[in-house]
Amino acid sequence: MNAIPEIHKCNIYVALLNKKCIVISNPYNKIECVMKFLIRLLYLPLFTIGGNAIAIAVVSQGHSKLWLVVLLITFIAIAFLLERAAPFDKTFNQSRGDSGRDFLHALVNESLGILSVLSFPLLVLFNPLPSVWPDTLPLWGQLLLAVFIVDIGITLAHFVSHRINVLWQLHAVHHSVQRMYGFNGLMKHPLHQLIETVAGTTPLLLMGIPQDVLMLLLVAVGLQLLLQHSNVAYFTGPFKHLLAVNVVHRFHHINNAKEGDVNFGLFTQFTDYFLGTRYYDSVKKITIANLGIEDEPNYPSAYLQQLMTPFRGYDDPANEQKI
Numbered sequence: 001m002n003a004i005p006e007i008h009k010c011n012i013y014v015a016l017l018n019k020k021c022i023v024i025s026n027p028y029n030k031i032e033c034v035m036k037f038l039i040r041l042l043y044l045p046l047f048t049i050g051g052n053a054i055a056i057a058v059v060s061q062g063h064s065k066l067w068l069v070v071l072l073i074t075f076i077a078i079a080f081l082l083e084r085a086a087p088f089d090k091t092f093n094q095s096r097g098d099s100g101r102d103f104l105h106a107l108v109n110e111s112l113g114i115l116s117v118l119s120f121p122l123l124v125l126f127n128p129l130p131s132v133w134p135d136t137l138p139l140w141g142q143l144l145l146a147v148f149i150v151d152i153g154i155t156l157a158h159f160v161s162h163r164i165n166v167l168w169q170l171h172a173v174h175h176s177v178q179r180m181y182g183f184n185g186l187m188k189h190p191l192h193q194l195i196e197t198v199a200g201t202t203p204l205l206l207m208g209i210p211q212d213v214l215m216l217l218l219v220a221v222g223l224q225l226l227l228q229h230s231n232v233a234y235f236t237g238p239f240k241h242l243l244a245v246n247v248v249h250r251f252h253h254i255n256n257a258k259e260g261d262v263n264f265g266l267f268t269q270f271t272d273y274f275l276g277t278r279y280y281d282s283v284k285k286i287t288i289a290n291l292g293i294e295d296e297p298n299y300p301s302a303y304l305q306q307l308m309t310p311f312r313g314y315d316d317p318a319n320e321q322k323i
Helices: 027-060 066-085 099-118 120-124 139-161 165-175 182-186 190-207 211-228 237-241 246-253 270-275 303-311
Strands: 013-017 020-024
Touching: 027 066, 027 139, 027 211, 066 099, 066 182, 066 211, 099 120, 099 182, 099 190, 099 211, 099 303, 120 211, 139 165, 139 190, 139 211, 139 270, 165 190, 165 303, 182 211, 190 211, 211 246
Parallel strands: none
Antiparallel strands: 013 020
């Protein structure tokens, strides 16, 4: 191999991306390459560890819970910025007239989530069981336990929603997306979010979960939904076999009924392994052409229409096939 002339050495940057050495000779691309590499490398730990660590610090130090709302809004902004800096697919960043609608979905659903946590003292009154929650564990340990339990319940509710038509009509709102980016994770019909919330948190409430841990769980779910639907081409490594990351979850949004019947997990893929629904293809790339609902290509896109659509046509045979 010929040696690189000394005069050109300062114009060459070697970056390790996906285990391949890419030589960049254009000096103007060096900074951009380094930034993209760092974004891709740090995005997963930033959301899974960084965001939750900050939330735990806020709660453990007795700060106002409003800072958790600020935290979530901040991470939404970070997601938007980094999706443009290191995108998986640039076309996913292009609005299809859905930005305002997605904002309304996020605003309503996250507000309802906060209200549900605030109603915690009232819900406790209806729990006849003594608390068995391990509150002697450190706060991070309690959050991990809550994540593990809620992940099973929500994953099973998600799985069933693809098999019971009434539930599918509500869940179809989420599958009507025409592009994949972080905000998609917060786009749900409020009633379907309620169903998933009940399925995931009922065991926690019966166990006597503290309100602080429940609030941390709400933040963790929000961060995970942003991460799971993210358009950032972040590194996943071996975690793609364990966690419900974006490269795995995109297959769930394939518009074909058979192909999209996979990867229901919220936080992990453990329940998918149990159900036999875990799937990953390292070669296939999901594009805009693969998204949406195959049987309903003209699914309503306006917010209020999406809220009302599930209440029509339950007996329509055309609605029997689900994604």
